[in-house]
Amino acid sequence: MTRSVLLAFSALVLLFVYAPLALVVLNSFNTSRTFEWPPPGFTTKWWSAAVDSEGARNAIVVSLEVALVATVIALVLGTMAALALQRFRFFGRDTVSLLIILPIALPGVVTGIALANAFLTMFGIELGMLTLVVSHATFCIVTVFNNAIARLRRLGGNLEEASMDLGAGTFRTFWSVTLPMMRSALLAGALLSFALSFDEIIVTTFTAGQGIQTLPIWIYQNLFRPNQAPVVNVVAAALIVLSIVPIWLSQKLAGTDESVAAAR
Amino acid sequence: MSTTAVELVGLSKSFGDVTAVDGVDLEIRDGEFFSMLGPSGSGKTTVLRMIAGFEQPTSGRVHLAGQDVTGRPPFARDVNTVFQDYALFPHMDVLANVEYGLRVKKVPRAERRERATAALEAVQLGDLAARRPTQLSGGQRQRVALARALVNRPKVLLLDEPLGALDLKLRRSMQLELKQIQRDVGITFVFVTHDQEEALTMSDRIAVFRDGRIEQVAAPADLYESPASPFVAGFVGTSNLLEGEAAHTVLGRRGVFSIRPEKIHLGDEVGDDDATAPGVVQDVVYLGSVNHYLVELDAGPTLTVLRQNLRGTTHEAMALRGQRVTVGWAPEHVIELDQERQGQQHQELEES
Numbered sequence: 321m322t323r324s325v326l327l328a329f330s331a332l333v334l335l336f337v338y339a340p341l342a343l344v345v346l347n348s349f350n351t352s353r354t355f356e357w358p359p360p361g362f363t364t365k366w367w368s369a370a371v372d373s374e375g376a377r378n379a380i381v382v383s384l385e386v387a388l389v390a391t392v393i394a395l396v397l398g399t400m401a402a403l404a405l406q407r408f409r410f411f412g413r414d415t416v417s418l419l420i421i422l423p424i425a426l427p428g429v430v431t432g433i434a435l436a437n438a439f440l441t442m443f444g445i446e447l448g449m450l451t452l453v454v455s456h457a458t459f460c461i462v463t464v465f466n467n468a469i470a471r472l473r474r475l476g477g478n479l480e481e482a483s484m485d486l487g488a489g490t491f492r493t494f495w496s497v498t499l500p501m502m503r504s505a506l507l508a509g510a511l512l513s514f515a516l517s518f519d520e521i522i523v524t525t526f527t528a529g530q531g532i533q534t535l536p537i538w539i540y541q542n543l544f545r546p547n548q549a550p551v552v553n554v555v556a557a558a559l560i561v562l563s564i565v566p567i568w569l570s571q572k573l574a575g576t577d578e579s580v581a582a583a584r
Numbered sequence: 585m586s587t588t589a590v591e592l593v594g595l596s597k598s599f600g601d602v603t604a605v606d607g608v609d610l611e612i613r614d615g616e617f618f619s620m621l622g623p624s625g626s627g628k629t630t631v632l633r634m635i636a637g638f639e640q641p642t643s644g645r646v647h648l649a650g651q652d653v654t655g656r657p658p659f660a661r662d663v664n665t666v667f668q669d670y671a672l673f674p675h676m677d678v679l680a681n682v683e684y685g686l687r688v689k690k691v692p693r694a695e696r697r698e699r700a701t702a703a704l705e706a707v708q709l710g711d712l713a714a715r716r717p718t719q720l721s722g723g724q725r726q727r728v729a730l731a732r733a734l735v736n737r738p739k740v741l742l743l744d745e746p747l748g749a750l751d752l753k754l755r756r757s758m759q760l761e762l763k764q765i766q767r768d769v770g771i772t773f774v775f776v777t778h779d780q781e782e783a784l785t786m787s788d789r790i791a792v793f794r795d796g797r798i799e800q801v802a803a804p805a806d807l808y809e810s811p812a813s814p815f816v817a818g819f820v821g822t823s824n825l826l827e828g829e830a831a832h833t834v835l836g837r838r839g840v841f842s843i844r845p846e847k848i849h850l851g852d853e854v855g856d857d858d859a860t861a862p863g864v865v866q867d868v869v870y871l872g873s874v875n876h877y878l879v880e881l882d883a884g885p886t887l888t889v890l891r892q893n894l895r896g897t898t899h900e901a902m903a904l905r906g907q908r909v910t911v912g913w914a915p916e917h918v919i920e921l922d923q924e925r926q927g928q929q930h931q932e933l934e935e936s
Contacts, residue, residue: 481638482671484658486685486736496684500675 341560348557353550370554379538380555386449386534387517390456391464394513395506397457398464403498406472417469424462431458432526439527447529455527456520460513467509471502511566535559588650589614589740589772590635595644596796597630604630606796607644612740612774614649617766619775619783622793623819628776631793632742635774636665649739659688663740664733668748670725672717678704678728679713685736703735704728706765723754730765740772747782759785780820784808792816808844814921817842824848824887825921833883834861840921845890847917850877851909853891858912863887865904875901879911887911 351361370376398420405417423431435455439445479501483493521536528534533541539555542548590612597605605627612618620628633639635646637658645654653661664685672681682700691699704710707727717725726746733741743762747755763786766773777783783790784804792799792807792815800812807820817823827840835841854860861881869876877889889911893901 478667478669478671479673481636481658482665482667482673483684485636485638485663485665486732487659487688488684489657489659492688496688497673 344553345557345560348550348554350550353546355549355553366550366554370551370558373551375533375538375542376535376551376555379533379535382532383518383535386453386456387514389453390460390517391510391513393453393457394460394464395510398461398509399468399502399506401461402465402468402472406469407477420465421462423459428520428522429526431455432523435523436526447527449532452524452528452532452534455523456517459520459523460517463512463516464506464509467505467512468502471505475501511569515563515566587614588612589616589648590774591647591650592631592635593645593647595631595634595646596642597627597634597639598642603796605634605641608796608798610791610798610801612772613789615770615772616788617763617773617775617786619777619787619790620793621777621780621783621790621819623778626793627796628778628791628793629744630796632665632744632774632776635740636663636742637661662738663742664736664738665742665744666726666729666733666746668744668746670717670729670746672725672728672732674717676716677713678709678715678717678720681717681728682713682732682735684732689736699735700731703731706734706768707731722749723758726750726758730762734765734769734771737769738771740774743773743775745776745778747777747779755782762786784820790820792819794819810919811842811921814840814842817919817921821845822888822890824885826885830881830884834881835859835918842919842921843887843913843917844919845876845888847913848887848889849912850879850889850891851904854910854912855914857914859915859918860910860912862908862910865907865909868902868905870898870901877904879909881911 346359347355348366349362349364350356350359350366351363352359401416401420405413432455435451435458436447439447439451445451479497480493483497484490488496519536520534521540524534524537528537535555539552542552588611590610592608592610595605595608595610596603608627608631610631620631622628630639634641635648637653637656637660641654645652647653648661648663673684676684679697679700682703683696686696686699701710701713704713707730709724709727709731712720712724717728720728726749729746747758747762750758759782762773762775766786775783775786784807787804789801789803790807791801794815800807800816802810802812807816811817811820811823814823814825817825822845823842824845825840825842826834828838831841832838849855849858861883863879863881865877866880866886867878869878872893874890874892877891878886879889880886891901
């Protein structure tokens with residue numbers, strides 16, 4: 321009895337989440353420009369239109385670039401911050417930890433305005449690719465940092481001591497022991513960071529400047545133009561399909577990851 | 585002629601306000617199986633970690649084979665450690681774990697493989713080389729950790745309660761095996777444990793730690809038969825303390841004395857030349873091959889008497905409960921403990 325209720329409830333929730341997404345995919349083949357329901361017919365012309373759309377293509381490239389660079393910056397800085405905070409006890413350690421995590425909790429509007437003001441007035445930098453990437457990195461660091469520090473806490477310092485005891489110096493220990501033990505955590509952090517940056521719209525609006533159009537901004541600007549709506553829908557459908565891949569990948573990685581279980 | 589493998593001079597370590605190690609002086613000879621024994625928090629593990637280089641002493645020096653290595657990091661010391669939780673690298677297979685130290689030291693591949701394989705065979709794990717640490721049992725992991733350390737042929741092997749996580753039976757067999765391995769390779773072993781039986785079984789010499797200081801350094805038999813203080817008498821074996829007025833009544837002397845449970849005779853076993861005292865059996869504890877009798881002397885203190893179950897039935901032994909008995913011992917088995925520290929130490933013992 322409880323079982324069937326649970327099943328029905330789960331099905332309802334899943335339907336609620338995934339039906340609209342399915343609709344997006346379905347509508348990308350809808351012949352009607354205004355997404356008539358039920359669809360009067362099916363076509364692939366929107367897909368070819370989307371492939372030919374220069375605006376969409378450029379926006380995707382820009383978004384990929386921004387997400388990639390921001391993620392790399394986040395990986396380096398986030399890992400280093402986690403190592404430092406895990407390893408050393410110093411005055412203000414907890415405060416620093418809080419300050420690193422804070423950007424993800426702050427409203428994007430606040431972060432966006434603050435960063436744009438700082439760039440323009442304090443540093444005198446034109447808004448552009450640089451400011452955009454740096455802004456994204458501020459919240460991308462959080463996901464990497466959180467994943468990295470959680471892993472480090474679980475590992476403890478024992479394996480590193482064992483490595484040094486066997487003759488390995490600090491760097492050798494980092495490459496041979498610390499980094500491999502953190503790999504899956506860093507990958508998970510990086511995937512999340514990439515996803516965060518890829519669909520970010522608020523901070524981007526304030527810090528990207530005029531010339532740069534990321535995919536979310538392009539979608540937002542074209543969504544209400546009747547001519548572009550079907551193409552936007554195709555891009556959305558493509559993104560749904562594409563997002564499944566990294567998620568599936570990270571799930572698979574988490575499943576085969578021995579390092580966490582072994583560290584216990 | 586034996587030389588010194590490890591020498592500690594005035595070694596101290598404080599963590600904030602807490603003094604973990606307080607002025608330890610110690611010489612460990614080349615090729616000996618040396619145990620550091622003490623309750624948890626007595627500083628023995630911290631001393632081991634300072635020898636390994638994981639902790640820097642607050643003051644004092646660490647010498648290895650005559651060389652001062654105090655400021656050196658762990659990787660610049662010719663010692664290897666077997667960790668309490670083994671600390672095997674989970675992302676490497678067993679062979680790669682054992683090879684790690686050699687790979688770091690750039691030993692050629694062929695020699696590396698050969699030595700690692702030999703080390704694994706020495707601990708009877710030759711056929712598990714391709715396994716991951718997660719696929720091994722506790723005892724097997726313990727052996728891998730041992731092989732991983734020994735393959736580097738260190739001058740000194742440090743072992744931090746390596747048998748703590750094993751069950752009793754496995755621990756007993758590993759004790760003998762460790763001792764055997766130590767004899768075979770001839771490397772100095774420094775073994776940290778809180779288990780007095782383990783220390784007595786394996787060691788050439790034992791240092792008893794208490795509150796960051798060494799109470800006594802002696803061979804197992806000397807430690808057991810002539811403990812330097814009530815603490816040592818109590819920690820290594822059961823102490824059966826007699827002191828103050830009770831000591832005067834029973835032994836006719838003042839001071840602090842100890843009589844080991846197995847040296848005390850009970851009832852009809854009391855010999856003609858024994859010193860004796862009357863008492864009542866408060867309890868009988870059945871332990872399989874032996875029984876413990878708790879005898880409350882009329883003079884006050886309760887003595888534990890150990891008797892092997894050679895004759896009679898368990899039922900008969902249990903029937904002694906509540907009976908009046910006479911206990912006796914040969915006068916030479918009364919151990920006189922260090923007088924000067926008695927008052928303060930006995931008080932602490934009772935509190936703990």
